Amino acid sequence: MNRAIIIFIGSLLMLTGCSYQPKSTDGQITIEVAIFEGGYGLDWHRSIARQYEKLHPNISINLWGDPRVDEKLKPRVLRRNPPDIASSSLPFWKLVVANKLYPLNEELYTAAYGQNMSWRDTIQHGVLADNTYEGKVYAVPTNLSAWVCWYDKKQFDAHGWKVPADWGEFMKLCAQIKADGVAPLAFQGKYPIYAWAVLLSLYQRLVPLEQWYEMQDLKPGAFTSPEFIHAARLIQEMSTKYYENGALAMTHTESQLEWVNGRAAMCFCGLWLKNEMKNATPAGFEMRCFAVPPVEGGKGDPHAVYAGGAEQFFVFSEAQHPKEAADFLKFMLSKDSAHSYIQKLDTLSPVIDSVKGITISPELKSAVDVLDASTRIFSDRLSGLYLEFAKNDLPDALSDLVSGKSTPEQFGTKLENAVERVRRNPEIYKPATMGVPK
Amino acid sequence: MKQRQRFFIFTMLSPALLLYGLFVLLPAVNAFRYSLLRWDGLGKPVFIGIQNFVKVFSSASDFGVALKHNIFLTVVPGVFTLSISLYFAYIIHQKVKGARLFRIAFFFPNVISSVAVTLLWILIYSTTDVGLLNHIRKIWFHLPAYAYTQSANLLWALVPMTVWTAVGFYMVLFLAAMENIPESLYEAARLDGAGPARLFQNITIPLMWDVLTTGIIFLVVAGLKAFDAIWIMENGRPTSFTHTLSTLMYSKVFEEYDIGRGTAIAVVLFFLVLGTTLIFRRLLQRERLEY
Numbered sequence: 001m002n003r004a005i006i007i008f009i010g011s012l013l014m015l016t017g018c019s020y021q022p023k024s025t026d027g028q029i030t031i032e033v034a035i036f037e038g039g040y041g042l043d044w045h046r047s048i049a050r051q052y053e054k055l056h057p058n059i060s061i062n063l064w065g066d067p068r069v070d071e072k073l074k075p076r077v078l079r080r081n082p083p084d085i086a087s088s089s090l091p092f093w094k095l096v097v098a099n100k101l102y103p104l105n106e107e108l109y110t111a112a113y114g115q116n117m118s119w120r121d122t123i124q125h126g127v128l129a130d131n132t133y134e135g136k137v138y139a140v141p142t143n144l145s146a147w148v149c150w151y152d153k154k155q156f157d158a159h160g161w162k163v164p165a166d167w168g169e170f171m172k173l174c175a176q177i178k179a180d181g182v183a184p185l186a187f188q189g190k191y192p193i194y195a196w197a198v199l200l201s202l203y204q205r206l207v208p209l210e211q212w213y214e215m216q217d218l219k220p221g222a223f224t225s226p227e228f229i230h231a232a233r234l235i236q237e238m239s240t241k242y243y244e245n246g247a248l249a250m251t252h253t254e255s256q257l258e259w260v261n262g263r264a265a266m267c268f269c270g271l272w273l274k275n276e277m278k279n280a281t282p283a284g285f286e287m288r289c290f291a292v293p294p295v296e297g298g299k300g301d302p303h304a305v306y307a308g309g310a311e312q313f314f315v316f317s318e319a320q321h322p323k324e325a326a327d328f329l330k331f332m333l334s335k336d337s338a339h340s341y342i343q344k345l346d347t348l349s350p351v352i353d354s355v356k357g358i359t360i361s362p363e364l365k366s367a368v369d370v371l372d373a374s375t376r377i378f379s380d381r382l383s384g385l386y387l388e389f390a391k392n393d394l395p396d397a398l399s400d401l402v403s404g405k406s407t408p409e410q411f412g413t414k415l416e417n418a419v420e421r422v423r424r425n426p427e428i429y430k431p432a433t434m435g436v437p438k
Numbered sequence: 439m440k441q442r443q444r445f446f447i448f449t450m451l452s453p454a455l456l457l458y459g460l461f462v463l464l465p466a467v468n469a470f471r472y473s474l475l476r477w478d479g480l481g482k483p484v485f486i487g488i489q490n491f492v493k494v495f496s497s498a499s500d501f502g503v504a505l506k507h508n509i510f511l512t513v514v515p516g517v518f519t520l521s522i523s524l525y526f527a528y529i530i531h532q533k534v535k536g537a538r539l540f541r542i543a544f545f546f547p548n549v550i551s552s553v554a555v556t557l558l559w560i561l562i563y564s565t566t567d568v569g570l571l572n573h574i575r576k577i578w579f580h581l582p583a584y585a586y587t588q589s590a591n592l593l594w595a596l597v598p599m600t601v602w603t604a605v606g607f608y609m610v611l612f613l614a615a616m617e618n619i620p621e622s623l624y625e626a627a628r629l630d631g632a633g634p635a636r637l638f639q640n641i642t643i644p645l646m647w648d649v650l651t652t653g654i655i656f657l658v659v660a661g662l663k664a665f666d667a668i669w670i671m672e673n674g675r676p677t678s679f680t681h682t683l684s685t686l687m688y689s690k691v692f693e694e695y696d697i698g699r700g701t702a703i704a705v706v707l708f709f710l711v712l713g714t715t716l717i718f719r720r721l722l723q724r725e726r727l728e729y
Binding site for chain 1: 591
């Protein structure tokens with residue numbers, strides 16, 4: 001029987017394997033960086049890591065990426081053995097509330113790499129607001145994105161279509177495009193959430209920012225307010241009349257393919273669109289964009305833009321080297337790093353003035369023009385804070401709204417009821433009233 | 439059994455038992471434990487008793503809607519699959535010309551992975567230029583594209599796909615049962631003047647009843663566990679039009695990080711499958727016929 005026990009234990013050892021992590025004893029520090037490997041790849045991150053290692057010979061960066069990085073990170077967070085720093089779509093707010101993230105305030109007030117100002121002062125105002133919890137900043141984005149309407153300038157010029165100055169002109173333009181035999185709008189119907197940013201932008205056009213942020217602070221009645229219902233009505237009118245036929249069954253890539261192939265004239269999307277479609281965009285396609293048009297008679301700022309940080313990096317509180325990891329993050333957001341980020345990946349960085357003095361593509365220039373013309377940025381945090389609302393209630397309600405299955409009033413009531421469930425649930429963390437971020 | 443023999447059997451089985459214990463039994467037992475916790479998988483779990491089950495069955499929960507979708511996906515494709523596969527098995531059993539070819543052709547979708555089958559049907563239903571059905575609508579009938587895979591239409595769009603995939607398997611199952619029935623029974627019935635319908639009703643069906651019962655139970659279990667086709671067709675974002683218990687469970691655990699509630703749904707699903715299987719076995723039980 002003893003032999004059987006030995007075999008049993010042998011099988012167990014074979015299955016479990018042994019976990020061993022070498023630890024440095026010669027003063028050399030290794031920072032582990034885990035990154036979601038998406039459309040932007042890892043090449044830029046690797047080149048920055050090598051530059052950082054040259055600058056800090058006692059530090060080496062172990063950088064790895066995976067499209068399913070979350071799945072790899074979760075068990076390590078649970079085992080209290082996370083990497084030092086990560087960029088992933090793990091639920092940010094749950095990590096913050098569970099005390100799993102390292103506050104970056106101290107580092108934010110140290111001098112930025114290559115500039116005579118604090119790191120915080122080099123970052124576009126507003127992008128850190130969504131990552132702030134009780135006065136502490138827990139994540140910094142390497143990317144800046146904005147929600148805009150994309151079109152092909154060549155197609156617009158060929159048909160004599162003009163960029164609209166307000167929502168009325170936008171709807172007239174849609175009618176004209178339809179009359180010319182082209183679908184006015186591509187829509188990523190399998191992800192109705194793509195309509196959310198447009199809806200929130202229209203709502204912002206209608207109300208002062210103080211009122212807009214009251215919705216973010218879960219003020220009762222915000223979703224049934226006449227202005228929100230009005231914004232929903234504008235969305236429904238646009239979707240039922242001008243979305244491409246069959247768009248509600250299309251994925252983001254399918255609908256965006258329709259757009260780059262000229263079968264749909266415009267497409268609301270973030271700034272990642274160019275990168276996402278770079279392999280499918282035909283030669284001669286002149287990708288340009290304009291901001292969600294202001295609504296006539298609206299009381300909101302007509303020049304604010306729905307924008308915010310993306311590719312958020314956070315340092316784990318249980319990291320081996322949190323201070324060094326935060327310093328590496330600061331280096332990733334130096335002006336020089338931002339320049340190479342913009343030029344290599346053809347996208348924007350939240351570092352202030354990072355596009356100045358460098359050559360950028362006409363597509364990116366178009367997006368920069370939109371941001372330069374803006375008075376301020378605003379963004380939604382409901383979808384990051386309240387997961388059941390964001391993953392369940394909101395997409396369902398939006399799907400019904402854009403397909404015309406529910407009226408704008410019913411849509412508003414559905415969302416108000418969903419938010420009421422959030423308000424009443426003591427288990428859901430709700431941050432203190434934020435108001436308009438400074 | 440001698441001790442040496444017992445030792446040998448235990449030795450040979452130990453790796454398999456260990457794997458089964460570690461990767462099937464232990465997680466299953468843990469699921470029962472998790473269902474009593476409030477836990478997001480990141481912070482500390484808190485014991486909350488049966489609160490997750492109370493939430494699952496509350497009016498605000500999607501559980502009822504998801505269960506309705508499971509029932510739809512059990513009954514509608516199930517009825518078609520059973521009728522068509524029985525019909526095909528019967529026809530092939532009659533040795534029609536090309537029976538062998540039909541048997542292979544009908545079984546073929548069953549050997550393709552469910553992911554590949556779903557991707558194939560996504561292309562068939564696509565509203566873009568590659569969509570076969572919409573191409574036919576456009577070219578032959580001059581109709582605009584129809585959004586077959588839009589959430590609100592998706593459950594019905596799954597019916598032909600499910601039937602196409604499942605018919606081959608059930609046909610082979612039923613055909614094997616039919617081929618076990620002695621020909622002499624049919625000959626004797628024919629001598630007594632029985633026609634094809636009578637033969638089917640009074641000889642074929644009663645003598646393959648056990649296999650038919652098994653087939654029905656398979657269909658019920660498949661309907662209750664429906665996940666992959668919906669998950670793929672919805673690009674991982676099922677809505678209240680398409681959620682089934684399995685997709686709801688997955689969303690709760692991996693999208694909303696509500697592990698307690700997700701596993702509570704898994705526990706309910708386990709008892710639902712077990713209970714339904716036992717009920718169907720009881721309802722469909724008949725006296726065993728010897729031949």
